[in-house]
Each structure stands twice: as C-alpha cells, then as structure tokens.
Amino acid sequence: MKPYFAMALVAAALFQSALAQNALSQTLSSADEQMNLQQLMRQWAHVNYELKGDDQEDAFAELAKNAQAYSKTHPDEAEGHIWSGIIHSSYAGAKGGLGALGLAKEAKKDFEMAMSINGQALQGSAYTSLGTLYAQVPGWPIGFGDDEKAQELFKKSLAINPDGIDINYFYAQFLYDERKYKQAEVHLLRAQAAAPRAERPLADKYRQQEVAQLLAKVERKLKR
Numbered sequence: 001m002k003p004y005f006a007m008a009l010v011a012a013a014l015f016q017s018a019l020a021q022n023a024l025s026q027t028l029s030s031a032d033e034q035m036n037l038q039q040l041m042r043q044w045a046h047v048n049y050e051l052k053g054d055d056q057e058d059a060f061a062e063l064a065k066n067a068q069a070y071s072k073t074h075p076d077e078a079e080g081h082i083w084s085g086i087i088h089s090s091y092a093g094a095k096g097g098l099g100a101l102g103l104a105k106e107a108k109k110d111f112e113m114a115m116s117i118n119g120q121a122l123q124g125s126a127y128t129s130l131g132t133l134y135a136q137v138p139g140w141p142i143g144f145g146d147d148e149k150a151q152e153l154f155k156k157s158l159a160i161n162p163d164g165i166d167i168n169y170f171y172a173q174f175l176y177d178e179r180k181y182k183q184a185e186v187h188l189l190r191a192q193a194a195a196p197r198a199e200r201p202l203a204d205k206y207r208q209q210e211v212a213q214l215l216a217k218v219e220r221k222l223k224r
C-alpha cells in the first residue's frame with residue numbers, strides 16, 4: 001500500500017474528475033444552486049493550487065464546512081456529496097499523517113453516498129475519487145486502503161468517461177505506483193489529449209502540469 005502522505009494526490013479530485021459544465025447544468029435544479037457548486041469548485045481550485053502550509057489547511061477546514069452545509073441542504077444531489085468528498089480528501093492531503101485518516105473516512109462516506117444516488121453524476125467522478133482514496137490510504141489495520149478495490153473503481157470511472165483528464169491521470173498514477181509503466185503512459189497521453197473544460201481553466205492548467213511531470217517520470221522508467 002502506498003504511503004499515506006501520497007493522499008495529497010487526491011486533491012488533484014477532484015478534480016479530479018471530469019466536471020464539465022454541461023454535465024453540471026443538466027443535473028442541478030436551478031441557477032442559484034449551480035452557482036453555489038461553482039463557488040465551491042472555484043474556491044477549491046484556489047485553496048488547492050494557490051495556498052500553502054497553514055493557510056491552505058485553515059482554508060480547507062472552512063471550505064469543508066461550506067461543502068457539508070451544501071450537501072446537507074441538498075441531500076438528494078449526488079454532485080454536492082461529490083464535492084464534499086473532494087474537499088475532505090484534499091483537506092486530508094494538506095493535513096497529512098494519520099491525523100488525516102478521519103477526514104479520509106468522511107470523504108469515503110461522501111463518495112459512497114453520491115454513488116448510491118447517481119454513480120454517473122459528474123461523469124463518474126465519485127468512482128475516480130474513491131478509487132484514489134483506496135489507492136493512497138493505508139490498508140488494514142490502520143486504514144481502509146485496498147488496491148484491488150481501487151482498480152475496480154478506476155475501471156468503472158473509465159467506462160463512464162474514458163477520455164477524461166482526471167480519471168486518466170489518477171489511474172496512471174496508480175499504475176505508476178504498481179510499476180506498470182507502459183500502461184501508465186497510455187493513460188497519461190489520453191489525459192494530455194483531453195478537451196479543455198471551459199469552466200475549469202485553473203484546474204486544467206495545474207492538472208496538465210502534473211500529467212507532464214508524471215509522464216516524464218514514466219518515460220525515464222521506460223528507457224531503463
């Protein structure tokens with residue numbers, strides 16, 4: 001099982017996670033509700049990519065409260081639970097260490113709730129995000145990590161959104177950790193070719209940087 005500090009990769013969820021604006025507009029019931037989720041998305045991108053250290057951790061704590069409040073007032077919307085899970089996952093990555101395990105468990109509940117409502121929501125991003133948690137959290141007796149479960153969830157997400165930037169990046173990271181470098185390269189090239197998301201330019205910018213960094217590592221492994 002991978003080290004727990006690698007959970008920081010989760011933040012990339014949410015990203016992780018093929019959240020195109022057209023999918024969002026199809027599933028929300030009003031413009032006001034859409035704006036609330038858009039605010040969570042924008043705030044997450046700012047906190048995750050542009051803040052560091054204690055500032056980032058404090059901001060994630062506040063953002064997690066806002067996300068929980070949204071999901072509680074919209075209990076039947078899978079999208080709200082997904083973003084609550086993404087933010088809890090990212091907060092866990094920022095916090096680090098075993099002290100973050102409780103946040104990871106909260107994220108797991110969020111994603112499982114979203115899947116029970118609509119596993120297809122946001123192009124299967126709950127599967128991507130939960131798969132990343134299973135891949136990065138320690139296994140029993142410390143945590144709930146499980147590589148086989150992670151692979152199962154990644155494949156479900158790929159079946160829904162085979163060309164998405166986030167699913168291909170996170171699955172490639174999983175394959176890299178499993179030393180399956182050629183397969184990882186395939187998915188990284190798919191991630192590089194993913195269509196830009198008009199409403200998520202900041203997330204796409206940083207995700208493509210992460211894709212390029214991981215692809216360089218994969219190529220070095222393949223040359224040996």
